[in-house]
Amino acid sequence: MVHKAGQSIIVSLMRLIHITDPHLSTLDGLGFLGVRGKRRSGYLSWYKNRRFAHRREILDQLTESVARHDPDRILLTGDLVHIGLEREMKEAAAWLRTLGSPGKVILVPGNHDNYATDSLESMYRQWGDYLPQRNGDAHDYTAGFPFEHRAGSLKITGVNTSCVTRIFSAAGELGQSQRGRLLISLDPGQDDHFHCLLIHHPPLPGIIYRRKALRDAGELGDIIRRTKPHLVLYGHIHCNREDHLTDTRIYCTASASDAENASYRIFDIEQADPGWHCRMRLVALQDRQFKTVAEESWQATVS
Numbered sequence: 324m325v326h327k328a329g330q331s332i333i334v335s336l337m338r339l340i341h342i343t344d345p346h347l348s349t350l351d352g353l354g355f356l357g358v359r360g361k362r363r364s365g366y367l368s369w370y371k372n373r374r375f376a377h378r379r380e381i382l383d384q385l386t387e388s389v390a391r392h393d394p395d396r397i398l399l400t401g402d403l404v405h406i407g408l409e410r411e412m413k414e415a416a417a418w419l420r421t422l423g424s425p426g427k428v429i430l431v432p433g434n435h436d437n438y439a440t441d442s443l444e445s446m447y448r449q450w451g452d453y454l455p456q457r458n459g460d461a462h463d464y465t466a467g468f469p470f471e472h473r474a475g476s477l478k479i480t481g482v483n484t485s486c487v488t489r490i491f492s493a494a495g496e497l498g499q500s501q502r503g504r505l506l507i508s509l510d511p512g513q514d515d516h517f518h519c520l521l522i523h524h525p526p527l528p529g530i531i532y533r534r535k536a537l538r539d540a541g542e543l544g545d546i547i548r549r550t551k552p553h554l555v556l557y558g559h560i561h562c563n564r565e566d567h568l569t570d571t572r573i574y575c576t577a578s579a580s581d582a583e584n585a586s587y588r589i590f591d592i593e594q595a596d597p598g599w600h601c602r603m604r605l606v607a608l609q610d611r612q613f614k615t616v617a618e619e620s621w622q623a624t625v626s
């Protein structure tokens with residue numbers, strides 16, 4: 324679609340919707356003794372808190388609301404499940420198919436997806452068509468990452484920070500080699516796309532305490548400062564938050580199944596001359612309905 328706005332001609336580009344942390348699986352019928360090791364603490368956390376905090380009926384309502392906006396791409400930043408079991412991955416795969424095809428739903432995993440040493444294989448078995456092809460070591464969670472997805476003037480780079488951690492840790496890590504590949508992918512000299520980075524963990528230091536933080540957030544912050552992607556989207560902390568770092572807008576969105584505050588963000592990105600016109604709407608659950616609760620527009624420049 325082409326229309327005139329003032330003196331410049333604007334070409335409609337893309338509608339992106341960000342959702343994150345659906346934590347959609349149920350552990351009903353499993354029992355504390357049905358799991359071992361680190362998964363026992365995860366099961367207890369689900370039994371005591373998460374099964375009340377994350378509601379499937381809320382997620383289904385959000386999914387229907389998202390579909391009504393007819394997004395070009397749905398960007399999903401991880402934590403589809405709770406403790407990375409094969410049965411949970413099957414549930415997640417069924418939900419993903421209702422959300423959209425692999426070309427439409429662009430996702431990165433979270434720490435609750437790659438929860439234990441057998442989770443990565445389960446994930447690739449059940450929803451591998453939504454993940455990048457792994458070249459190299461199949462046990463390396465960073466294999467195939469960062470991936471690049473291009474659509475017109477849009478370029479999405481996705482990284483995997485979901486390393487398997489010890490009990491009681493929800494930390495993440497890019498690792499040196501993934502960071503090196505990311506620096507190349509985000510290099511603004513490569514092209515003049517509108518550039519969006521997807522990551523599960525908070526991309527900057529100081530947003531969350533150490534036990535849940537990205538171990539190399541300082542290094543990633545330097546990469547973002549140097550390369551200036553237009554948009555960074557993440558999850559993990561289950562709240563709505565916005566940060567600016569030079570010309571980069573960085574957004575976290577609350578969990579898509581949160582019984583109190585389920586949210587999603589709509590980004591309308593239009594190519595202008597020069598750069599892009601961007602509009603963000605935050606849609607959140609209020610009085611049992613999804614309503615727009617915040618909105619902002621800005622002009623993004625060519626890096």
Ligand SMILES: [Fe+2]
Pocket residue numbers: 344346402433435559560561
């Ligand atoms: Fe989460």
Ligand SMILES: [Fe+2]
Pocket residue numbers: 402433434435493523558559560
């Ligand atoms: Fe997480």
